[in-house]
Amino acid sequence: MWVYEKKLEYPVRVDTCNPALAQMILEQFGGADGELAAALRYLTQRYYMPIGEAKAILTDIGTEELAHWEMIATLAWKLVKDAPVTKIKGTPFEAHFADHGRNPFPHNAAGNPFSATYFNAKSDPIADMHENMAAEEKARATYEHLIQLSDDPGVTDTLRFLRQREVVHFQRFGETLELLKEHKERKPFY
Amino acid sequence: MNKKRCIGYELATAYIPFQHYTVSFPPMEALRKGTLFPELYKPYQLGKGIR
Numbered sequence: 001m002w003v004y005e006k007k008l009e010y011p012v013r014v015d016t017c018n019p020a021l022a023q024m025i026l027e028q029f030g031g032a033d034g035e036l037a038a039a040l041r042y043l044t045q046r047y048y049m050p051i052g053e054a055k056a057i058l059t060d061i062g063t064e065e066l067a068h069w070e071m072i073a074t075l076a077w078k079l080v081k082d083a084p085v086t087k088i089k090g091t092p093f094e095a096h097f098a099d100h101g102r103n104p105f106p107h108n109a110a111g112n113p114f115s116a117t118y119f120n121a122k123s124d125p126i127a128d129m130h131e132n133m134a135a136e137e138k139a140r141a142t143y144e145h146l147i148q149l150s151d152d153p154g155v156t157d158t159l160r161f162l163r164q165r166e167v168v169h170f171q172r173f174g175e176t177l178e179l180l181k182e183h184k185e186r187k188p189f190y
Numbered sequence: 191m192n193k194k195r196c197i198g199y200e201l202a203t204a205y206i207p208f209q210h211y212t213v214s215f216p217p218m219e220a221l222r223k224g225t226l227f228p229e230l231y232k233p234y235q236l237g238k239g240i241r
Contacts, residue, residue, distance in 0.1 A: 133206075
């Protein structure tokens with residue numbers, strides 16, 4: 001069960017109208033290493049975790065990723081909400097507009113629709129924790145690419161916040177990996 | 191197993207040191223930075239490490 005807060009995790013400021021940047025931001029809305037893939041990955045993997053700490057961290061971080069997904073949608077929306085069609089024509093956002101109008105939709109920057117093939121759940125806690133650590137690093141790298149592409153100070157500020165959260169999550173999954181290794185060593189003796 | 195641990199790290203295994211609580215940023219600064227912990231704050235430097 002979830003409790004919904006009617007506010008964003010971090011205040012999202014957007015200073016410009018920029019459909020091309022919105023299209024790039026959608027990489028983190030429906031891309032392979034985006035926030036939706038992250039949320040579904042962690043919230044799917046928690047069931048077979050052998051220790052409570054691992055279940056808890058996957059639930060906590062999976063939930064936070066949903067909050068990040070919401071922030072990404074807010075970024076993409078604010079970048080296009082006031083854009084006249086003439087400002088959308090000829091930008092990479094034009095193809096998105098043809099199908100979805102200005103509303104965000106989970107696809108990557110190139111327009112490929114979201115797919116559950118972006119993540120996995122192996123019933124192997126050690127293997128999955130490695131996937132999660134890699135996912136955080138790849139998301140961090142994606143945010144660095146987006147920061148390089150952004151010329152909107154408000155968007156860049158939010159991207160920096162989200163990137164830092166990836167660093168923190170990597171540490172938490174690393175600590176969970178240590179706990180899982182410890183648990184695995186203990187197991188034969190019960 | 192424990193003996194191997196004592197003399198060092200095992201091959202084909204990933205390790206991450208545990209974080210131990212020391213100090214924290216004030217709440218507003220922590221929100222701005224994206225973490226409560228100075229030792230986990232690793233901001234991206236634009237132009238650095240870009241190939």
